[in-house]
Amino acid sequence: MTPQVLMDGLVAGAMIGLGAIGITLTYSILRFSNFAHGEFLSWGAYLVLAVASGLGFLAGGPASPLGPFSFGWTLPVALVAGIALTAALALVVDALLFGPLRHRGSAVIILVMASFGAALTLRSLLEFIFTSKPMYFTSALQIARPLGGGLRxxxxxxxxLGLAAILVVAIHLLLTRTAIGRSMRAVSENRQLAGIAGIDVRMVIRTVWIFGAGLACVAGVMSGLLVQIRPQMGLDLLLPLFAAAILGGIGSVPGAMIAGLIVGLAEAMTVQLVGAEWRAAVAFVILVAILLLRPRGLFGRPE
Amino acid sequence: MIDLLSYGAFFLSVALTYAIISLGLNVQWGQTGLFNVGIAGFVAVGAYVSALLTTPATADHLGGFGLPVAAGWLGAAVATGFVTFLVGALTIRLRSDYLAIATFGAAVAIHLCILNLQSVTGGPFGIGFIPRAFAGLADRPVAFSLANLALLAAVVLALYLALEHLARSPWGRVLRAIREDEPAALALGKSAVRFRLQAFALGGAIMGLAGATQAHFIGYIAPDNYQPILTFQVWAMLIVGGSGNNRGAILGAVVVWGIWALSASAVAGLFPAEQQARAASLQIVMIGLALCAILLWRPRGILGEARIMSRHVLRAAPTATPPPSTKSET
Structure with missing residues (x-):
């Protein structure tokens, strides 16, 4: 095993961690596991791709790469727009599907089933619009640079990695230090009581979708930038996302990121030691182990 | 005319294999409230176990025991029941969506295993030459397809009668009691975990049997047959037909499979060849929207949940039991 495994695992894990934060937030505040969350990653990546291509077209040709990176100025601009669009998509899905079910007081499992239906609809829609051919943000090749210690x-x-670290710290501070963060934690404790105490529950729910979908968009763009963009990418990442959210402990943002890194590292080691064809099984093994040994996760509270 | 008859028999036979899966799901979801998102994986276990048991010996992969078809079906049901039992034992004590996540993961893992364990399952190439029932009639296509249809109809009918009987038995009543009011059932000394696990494994065994009947009907299986879309179709079937209702499960299978087959031929007819893959994804969008719409507007499905009570109770208090979908979590 080479030290390079560490780097590959951390990068993949940061992506998984960002996605898992969205899952853990919806799970702890809206109280259901959202099978459509993976689709927010894919939609985020495709939306950013569409905006970036549009900007490039308006500017007359693809933008030249920024500094040492493989992409031009259009991608960061498109990312900001893409985050807003993905958040809007999540709000629309909530308004059309989850909201009405919630107001009717449907069982948790009906929400889960609805999210399953939404996932397939969203994914197939992507396949219809963009076809299942892989796409790329950039065709530029990048040379890995040595960082010392055999790492490249x-x-x-x-x-x-840097962006993921900043986002996790920012979300963590937001949840623990600000008024909206306090409201979110209150709603996650007890929605009715929080409502009686004067917290605008609907605002909190909207905030959860905006954060979850925004982070998913960033994770999707990272995955698209480092690997490729496919309609199936959200589905393939869904199990690692769930594994990370449960391993980290439902509701814990730092837990989700740390667990994401663990899942990413475990996948990279498996690729190295066992073979790339078994990569997708890693998340399932971790999931089984955590459900057997410590169902509340590393940083979760007992139910 | 003969063509139409053969096509009708073929269509109904496939629909009936789906009806068996749907009946299995109805035991898990309709009667017990257990959410299984890994249907495709469990159906695959049944299909592969039966295929390995019944195909003639081969050098390409393990198995080829050449057993009779009936032994394959039985083996498929037992093996799948065991696998579902293991997945259930892992999560059934935890909160309800962990079962959904675990079954989803199990389906991914099962798909990966049949894809990668080439020495056992034939890998991406799948397994061919699976013996078909009534192989002796193979030179007379109409008789052959009608015989197969009759066999599948008999299987569905037998399952239907058995499951109806089971639903009315004390065992079935305990399941519904646990679903509707778990503390009350616990207070009566019924172990919710044990009953749920039994129902989950029974439903899994039926799905495995369905996988086996499908494999023997088509004669060839490959990993790509067992994608999440299969899970999704079966869910649509049960929800459309009416969960909690065995007749609904069968009706839903025929209706949804009919819509699916019709829209597939519409796609084939309306779109040019290079756009077909693209248009096929619209089919899935349509089924997805339909599922969400039914959950929103008609959660009881076409038939709704069957009232299963003693006739005497019904006469005294003619109120329907609420369907599982309108129950709110406390």
């Missing part, structure tokens, strides 16, 4: 990384990978 491309500037894109380092940027992804």
């Amino acid at each position: 990384a491309t500037p894109d990978q380092l940027l992804a």
Whole structure:
């Protein structure tokens, strides 16, 4: 096993962690596991791709790469727009599907089933619009640079790691230090009581979707930048996302990120030691182990 | 005319294999409230176990025991029941969506195993030459397809009668009691975990049997047959037909499979060849929207949940039991 495994695992894990934060937030505040969350990753990646291509077209040709990175100025601009669009998509899905079910007081499992239906609809819609051919943000090749200690990384990978770290810290501070964060935690404790105490529950729910979908968009773009963009990418990431959210402990943002890194590292080691064809089984093994040994996760509270 | 008859028999036979899966799901969801998102994986276990038991010996992969078809079906049901039992034992004590996540993961893992364990399952190439029932009639296509249809109809009918009987038995009543009011059932000394696990494994065994009947009907299986879309179709079937109702499960299978087959031929007819893959994804969008719409507007499905009570109770208090979908979590 080479030290390079560490780098690959951390980069993949940061992506998984960002997605898992969205899952853990919806799970702890809206109280259901959202099978459509993976689709927010894919939709985020495709929306950013569409906006970036549109900007490039308006500017007359693809933008030249920024500094050491493989992409031009259009991608960061498109990312901001893509986050807003993905958040809007999540709000629309909530308004059309989850909201009405919630107001009717449907059982948790009906919400889960609805999310399953929404996932297939969203994914097939992507396949219809963009076809299942893989797409790329950039065709530029990047040379991995030595970092010392036998580690090599491309500037894109380092940027992804840095961005993930900043986002986790920001979300954690937001949840623990601000008024909206306090409201979110109150709703996650007890929705009715929080409502009686004067917290605008609907605002909190909207905030959860905006954060979850925004982070999913960032994770999807990272995955698209470092690997490729496919309509199936959200589905393939869904099990690692769930494994990370449960391993980290439902409701814990730092837990989700740490667990995401663990899942990413375990996948990278499996690729190295067992073979790439078994990569997708890693998340299931971790899931089984955590459900057997410690169902509340590393940083979760007992139910 | 003969063509139409053969096509009708073929269509109904496939629909009936789906009806068996749907009946299995009805035991898990309709009667017990257990959400299984890994149907495709469990159906695959049944299909592969039966195929390995019944195909003639081969050098390409393990198995080829050449057993009779009936032994394959039985083996498929037992093996799948065991696998579902293991998945259930892992999560059935935890909150309800963990079962959904675990079954989803199990389906991914099962798909990966049949894809990668080439020495056992033939890998991406699948297994061919699976013996078909009534192989002796193979030179007379109409008789052959009618015989197969009759066999599948008999299986569905037998399952239907057995499951109806079971639903009315004390065992079935305990399941519904647990679903509707778990503390009350616990207070009566019924172990919710044990009954749920039994129902989950029974439903899994039926799905395995369905996988086996499908494999023997088509004669060839490959990993790609067992994608999440299969899970989704079966869910649509049960929800459309009416969960909690065995007749609904069968009716839903025929209706949804009919819509699916019709829309597939519409796609084939309306779109040019290079756009067909793209248009096929619209089919899935349509079924997905239909599922969400039914959950929103008609959660009881076409038939709704069957009232299963003693006739005497019904006469005294003619109120329907609420369907599982309108129950709110406390």
